Amino acid sequence: MKKNVGTIVGINGNMLTVRFTGSITQNEVGFALIGDERLKSEVIRIQNDRAFLQVFESTKGLRVGDSVEFTGELLSVALGPGLLGQIYDGLQNPLPQLAEEHGFFLPRGVVLEALSRETRWHFTPAVKKGDTVIKAMPLGHVPETQFSHRIMVPFYLEGEYTVLSVADEGDYTIEDEIAVLQNEKGGKISVSMTFEWPVKLPIDAYREKILPTEPLTTKSRIIDTFFPVALGGTYCIPGPFGAGKTVLQQITSRNAEVDIVIIAACGERAGEIVETMREFPELIDPRTGKSLMERTIIIANTSSMPVAAREASVYTATTLGEYYRQMGLNVLLLADSTSRWAQAMRELSGRLEEIPGEEAFPAYLESRIAEFYERAGLVELHSGDRGSLTIGGTVSPAGGNFEEPVTQSTLKVVGAFHGLSRERSNARRFPAIDPLESWSKYESFIDSAAISRARKFLRTGAEVHQMMMVVGEEGTSIEDFVVYLKSEFLDSVYLQQNAFNDVDAATSPERQKYVFDLIATVLGTSLGFAGKDEARKFFTDLRQQFLDWNVLEFESDAFAAAEKKIRAMIEGIADDEENLQ
Amino acid sequence: MKKIYNKILSIAGNVITVKAEDVAYEELAEITTRRGRSLAQVIKIEDDIVSLQVFAGSRGIATNDEVRFLGHPMQVSFSDTMLGRIFNGSGVPRDGGPSIADEVIPIAGPSVNPAKRIIPKRMIRTNIPMIDVFNSLVASQKLPIFSVSGEPYNELLARIAMQAEVDMIILGGIGLKFDQYMYFKNVLEDGGALSRSIFFIHTASEPIVEGLMVPDLALAVAEKFAMAGREVLVLLTDMTNFSDALKEIAITMEQVPSNRGYPGDLYSQLASRYEKAVDFEGAGAITVLAVTTMPGDDVTHPVPDNTGYITEGQFYLRNGRIEPFGSLSRLKQQVNSDTREDHRAIMDGMIQLYAQYQESEEKRAMGFRMSGWDNKLLKYGKLFEGQMMDLSVNIPLEEALDRGWEILAECFEPGETGLRSELVKAFWPAERQETTEGKPAPKTEQGEAAPSEKEGGRKGDAGEKKKEKKTKKKK
Numbered sequence A: 001m002k003k004n005v006g007t008i009v010g011i012n013g014n015m016l017t018v019r020f021t022g023s024i025t026q027n028e029v030g031f032a033l034i035g036d037e038r039l040k041s042e043v044i045r046i047q048n049d050r051a052f053l054q055v056f057e058s059t060k061g062l063r064v065g066d067s068v069e070f071t072g073e074l075l076s077v078a079l080g081p082g083l084l085g086q087i088y089d090g091l092q093n094p095l096p097q098l099a100e101e102h103g104f105f106l107p108r109g110v111v112l113e114a115l116s117r118e119t120r121w122h123f124t125p126a127v128k129k130g131d132t133v134i135k136a137m138p139l140g141h142v143p144e145t146q147f148s149h150r151i152m153v154p155f156y157l158e159g160e161y162t163v164l165s166v167a168d169e170g171d172y173t174i175e176d177e178i179a180v181l182q183n184e185k186g187g188k189i190s191v192s193m194t195f196e197w198p199v200k201l202p203i204d205a206y207r208e209k210i211l212p213t214e215p216l217t218t219k220s221r222i223i224d225t226f227f228p229v230a231l232g233g234t235y236c237i238p239g240p241f242g243a244g245k246t247v248l249q250q251i252t253s254r255n256a257e258v259d260i261v262i263i264a265a266c267g268e269r270a271g272e273i274v275e276t277m278r279e280f281p282e283l284i285d286p287r288t289g290k291s292l293m294e295r296t297i298i299i300a301n302t303s304s305m306p307v308a309a310r311e312a313s314v315y316t317a318t319t320l321g322e323y324y325r326q327m328g329l330n331v332l333l334l335a336d337s338t339s340r341w342a343q344a345m346r347e348l349s350g351r352l353e354e355i356p357g358e359e360a361f362p363a364y365l366e367s368r369i370a371e372f373y374e375r376a377g378l379v380e381l382h383s384g385d386r387g388s389l390t391i392g393g394t395v396s397p398a399g400g401n402f403e404e405p406v407t408q409s410t411l412k413v414v415g416a417f418h419g420l421s422r423e424r425s426n427a428r429r430f431p432a433i434d435p436l437e438s439w440s441k442y443e444s445f446i447d448s449a450a451i452s453r454a455r456k457f458l459r460t461g462a463e464v465h466q467m468m469m470v471v472g473e474e475g476t477s478i479e480d481f482v483v484y485l486k487s488e489f490l491d492s493v494y495l496q497q498n499a500f501n502d503v504d505a506a507t508s509p510e511r512q513k514y515v516f517d518l519i520a521t522v523l524g525t526s527l528g529f530a531g532k533d534e535a536r537k538f539f540t541d542l543r544q545q546f547l548d549w550n551v552l553e554f555e556s557d558a559f560a561a562a563e564k565k566i567r568a569m570i571e572g573i574a575d576d577e578e579n580l581q
Numbered sequence B: 001m002k003k004i005y006n007k008i009l010s011i012a013g014n015v016i017t018v019k020a021e022d023v024a025y026e027e028l029a030e031i032t033t034r035r036g037r038s039l040a041q042v043i044k045i046e047d048d049i050v051s052l053q054v055f056a057g058s059r060g061i062a063t064n065d066e067v068r069f070l071g072h073p074m075q076v077s078f079s080d081t082m083l084g085r086i087f088n089g090s091g092v093p094r095d096g097g098p099s100i101a102d103e104v105i106p107i108a109g110p111s112v113n114p115a116k117r118i119i120p121k122r123m124i125r126t127n128i129p130m131i132d133v134f135n136s137l138v139a140s141q142k143l144p145i146f147s148v149s150g151e152p153y154n155e156l157l158a159r160i161a162m163q164a165e166v167d168m169i170i171l172g173g174i175g176l177k178f179d180q181y182m183y184f185k186n187v188l189e190d191g192g193a194l195s196r197s198i199f200f201i202h203t204a205s206e207p208i209v210e211g212l213m214v215p216d217l218a219l220a221v222a223e224k225f226a227m228a229g230r231e232v233l234v235l236l237t238d239m240t241n242f243s244d245a246l247k248e249i250a251i252t253m254e255q256v257p258s259n260r261g262y263p264g265d266l267y268s269q270l271a272s273r274y275e276k277a278v279d280f281e282g283a284g285a286i287t288v289l290a291v292t293t294m295p296g297d298d299v300t301h302p303v304p305d306n307t308g309y310i311t312e313g314q315f316y317l318r319n320g321r322i323e324p325f326g327s328l329s330r331l332k333q334q335v336n337s338d339t340r341e342d343h344r345a346i347m348d349g350m351i352q353l354y355a356q357y358q359e360s361e362e363k364r365a366m367g368f369r370m371s372g373w374d375n376k377l378l379k380y381g382k383l384f385e386g387q388m389m390d391l392s393v394n395i396p397l398e399e400a401l402d403r404g405w406e407i408l409a410e411c412f413e414p415g416e417t418g419l420r421s422e423l424v425k426a427f428w429p430a431e432r433q434e435t436t437e438g439k440p441a442p443k444t445e446q447g448e449a450a451p452s453e454k455e456g457g458r459k460g461d462a463g464e465k466k467k468e469k470k471t472k473k474k475k
């Protein structure tokens, strides 16, 4: 077949204008040729005989008259066993292999295989000759780290197929033929363990989407108890710079009770993802006893890497997440930051001279964000079992002001909002999720009535605090003052969590229920103090006891001993109060 | 030989267009005018119409001036003989010395593969407690100083440069005032550091676009030295001027601005510079300290805002002090666990109390009566500002931590500090004395009652004593 080749007629930043003759497809991949470098690009607009391509690399040195080779294929990723534990750039280039071959710097125009062609996987067939199959049905499975990786009928095969042959149990590479399928018209299709899928198309090879209800445990108390996330749900973390978005996601990526975590470092600092890359292989996942890296995939397209690839990286990550969901697994995708992705769209839109919307973002920003979060979900597969993809995205609003297009568009579509506040992060109240502004549509594993009582304390406590700033402490009644102290107590021993203490950093649901119960008791006990200083002293001491308690192993002897002390303290003051009344 | 063109089609802002063929994207050209020569860079090609950004500005360019394409993108010389030398925004010597033509390297090269990065681990000590204790600086960090104009940011930059243990210093001045340029030169010279420094200086009196290349020149040279094993500290001042140059070009190119006239890619532009900070495994490192002046003292202004999202923290310089709020070194947790066991606790505890002090101070300013607790906080705040925050304080980290405990002990009971009991046991000055004297607990009460008597607030004192009696009863 003759290659479809166009000619560059314009260069503006990472955008090329290319004159072509044959036929081309929107979103197909082209390669701009410069010496022996092949610069991967994507067609993003077609106008008469001109195509506009965004180049995923630096365009330095390209000239008018240089050639662009069109491939006819949409921008795709390779799916198959071997994805877990990988570190890819936004286009699924494996970064460690790139480093091995090219050293410190990212070379331009190099594309490596995403999956190893040599690794042999132990395949066990799940179908036999003569069976009827449809897309996404397992033909067999291979063990991949701690999972049984389903080898599925490629998702692009529509209709019913008959299995003509299937490989015997044994070791195969991803390229070996493991089955031959026949379609209704008699055509034969050879299937291996890998196939490609275009990143911008959602994978929908399941029976139906189901409303997410089951909580996803993050082990962050303020999230699980107050603003929970559901398996298959969506949530966002907007916050000004330095408020703790990335740290919160890092903690979640370690502790979340899910099968697989996909981390999309999208246009943020390289250093941050390096921490994860270097630490995860050493960290043990308490759920499996294996290294955390074995359940993790990292997509790193950091801020100094090409902007167009940043735009693609979010889709790459989502596609991999959808793929594992098809195996009946619970997948969590953490994207940091969706604002950088939105900015990549903005840069592109600007070069296309599209009519800009608010803050120069393109008019389709809102629908792109909605489409992205829509790819999350709890699904029932054709096999009857369920899988989920949960998406959590950080948002980096300009000036820390949530009244901006990306935050607002995101808030319209997500199921939970963890808004970080500058005030809280300045006061080192971490995680700096604002307990008064944030919300979640999902249900917590803690009784909702108890939570609303606690939230009422936070609200009234904040009001009293406000008032005290105006009328002073002496103008505040002792009752109000105690409400304020109680809300502060709840805040400092429960909402705040020490990310650097191994025990405190991750609180199991059981412990959350247990501790919250005791806190609810403190909140619910009416305490009569002789004066404000006495009240303050009591809560200062109680807080101290609780903080010490928080870092003790759950259900250990020390834990029990500390609890006893705390209970005695509470009883002591409650008695006092009865005497006084 | 490359072709020469004599017909400039348009001149707008600092961008000219010529009709030319076989020109590469980002290629350099030299323009010869009556005033002399200037470099220009290709920023857009549309068929045979080439747009160039002229670094010396377009003032005085005639339509028949000569445009000669050089066949290569912007480059910079690289050699050990650059040490002690001063160059301008195009990389040409401005110190009267010979030009350097050993090896030329491209600027704005590709980014480092994240897989090749390592977790930064080396603390750079500055002997400034607000940095060492509260926001430790780490080798390979990128950190700006946020400041309004008029603050001594360049003095702070120079002081850190002189005290930091690095092999060499590269100063990139963008829109630098002449006296500040001389100031840097003198400080480094007096400190004997000039011979391990390289300056790329664009001064405020030169055309603004000429400053655009400075960060790339400085960082490209830094990268080469770091690859060769050197610890390099890059100082960039002032990145707001750099951003303004970007803005000017964007407006000339009729790009839709995203925010207050700044182009939508400001984040990516700044990030590609700051991300050059790196620690090369088995070789050297680049640490970037920059200055970002905040127009109108507004941190939500697009330049500081985008910078904050890129860098690994920031130091707020206000009223001649590094503010504890907002100031942040995001890499501090990589190093502050290996210093002293009380480092993190002191860092968090003292800041939380300082936040409470500010609230009390606010209440006091509004004329409210101060409680005993307020008075303790007020006392604490004063001590903290005087003995920790003041930029004249020049003490090593350990001494600063000890001083932290002294201040706390002078103002509070251990329980009021929110510090973990085991640390209090180990570091609380009063208790330490007791244990050496071999006396048991109750003495604490005295130790604390003493300072509160000095405070004045009568009501507070009474309350305090009553409270102590009560708690004792309960025990």
Ligand SMILES: Nc1ncnc2c1ncn2[C@@H]1O[C@H](COP(=O)(O)OP(=O)(O)OP(=O)(O)O)[C@@H](O)[C@H]1O
Binding pocket: A239, A240, A241, A242, A243, A244, A245, A246, A247, A248, A268, A396, A430, A431, A432, A497, A498, A499, A500, B308, B309, B310, B328, B329, B330, B331
């Ligand atoms: N849970 C936490 N516990 C302790 N410190 C924290 C916590 N979260 C954040 N921090 C502190 O705040 C700093 C900034 O946090 P982080 O990098 O997560 O901010 P961010 O919101 O992602 O900022 P940006 O938008 O600039 O990326 C951290 O380096 C750390 O010092």
Ligand SMILES: [Mg+2]
Binding pocket: A245, A246, A247, A268, A336
């Ligand atoms: Mg972040």
